[in-house]
Amino acid sequence: GAGVxxxxxxxxxxxxxxxxxxxxPISGHTALYWYRQSLGQGLEFLIYFQGNSAPDKxxxxxxxxxxxxxxGSVSTxxxxxxxxxxxxxxxxxxxxxxxxxxxxxxxxxxxVL
Amino acid sequence: xxxxxxxxxxxxxQEGRISILNCDYTNSMFDYFLWxxxxxxxxPTFLISISSIKDKNEDGRFTVFLNKSxxxxxxxxxxxxxxxSAVYFCAASGAGETSGSRLTFGEGTQLTVNP
Numbered sequence: 001g002a003g004v005x006x007x008x009x010x011x012x013x014x015x016x017x018x019x020x021x022x023x024x025p026i027s028g029h030t031a032l033y034w035y036r037q038s039l040g041q042g043l044e045f046l047i048y049f050q051g052n053s054a055p056d057k058x059x060x061x062x063x064x065x066x067x068x069x070x071x072g073s074v075s076t077x078x079x080x081x082x083x084x085x086x087x088x089x090x091x092x093x094x095x096x097x098x099x100x101x102x103x104x105x106x107x108x109x110x111x112v113l
Numbered sequence: 114x115x116x117x118x119x120x121x122x123x124x125x126x127q128e129g130r131i132s133i134l135n136c137d138y139t140n141s142m143f144d145y146f147l148w149x150x151x152x153x154x155x156x157p158t159f160l161i162s163i164s165s166i167k168d169k170n171e172d173g174r175f176t177v178f179l180n181k182s183x184x185x186x187x188x189x190x191x192x193x194x195x196x197x198s199a200v201y202f203c204a205a206s207g208a209g210e211t212s213g214s215r216l217t218f219g220e221g222t223q224l225t226v227n228p
Contacts, residue, residue, distance in 0.1 A: 004156065035218075042117070042202065043157070043218040056215060091156055099206075102216065104149075104156030 004105035021077045025094030038088040082112045119219035132190040136203030143205040151200045193226045
């Protein structure tokens with residue numbers, strides 16, 4: 001596609017439910033990143049993929065968070081047993097290669113009630 | 114531990130004047146710095162970057178200055194235009210594939226350019 005696509009754009013869920021957030025990177029981009037932005041905060045790194053492997057997942061805040069990437073393309077970020085503090089905008093970005101310019105999607109606004 | 118800080122949450126300037134956005138960092142391993150701009154309901158878009166081997170990089174109306182000894186960088190926009198109104202994020206990365214892949218962002222500064 002022309003840009004990084006994320007779905008859904010908005011997600012409202014109840015505390016304790018699981019959610020899946022999807023990211024379609026720019027075609028041909030080998031690196032894919034997940035960040036989140038909580039209200040009034042900067043962007044917080046979560047995880048990045050080089051191809052289908054995740055060399056750095058140290059930013060995931062707890063074991064309720066996981067992510068996978070298949071076929072070197074689409075990535076899914078899963079949050080299990082959501083908590084209210086998980087409410088944030090989850091941003092996905094891709095780059096042609098690691099250490100190159102990041103292109104961001106519009107994000108998924110997650111609200112946990 | 115906020116390694117990249119933007120101490121001004123907001124800045125308001127008149128159209129045609131200079132906008133100066135500031136950013137401080139604490140990690141001396143950072144060697145590459147970027148500015149991103151974000152409009153509401155959109156993802157951040159890359160604006161300009163600078164390597165630690167330089168102290169200035171210019172691109173049209175945008176100039177980034179880096180003062181390594183002070184661990185400080187700034188973004189100058191001259192002349193400012195109403196369309197520049199957005200949130201500006203400073204970001205930094207370190208050397209190497211693993212550390213370089215992780216951008217550390219500041220909290221952002223909301224710039225408003227008044228007509």
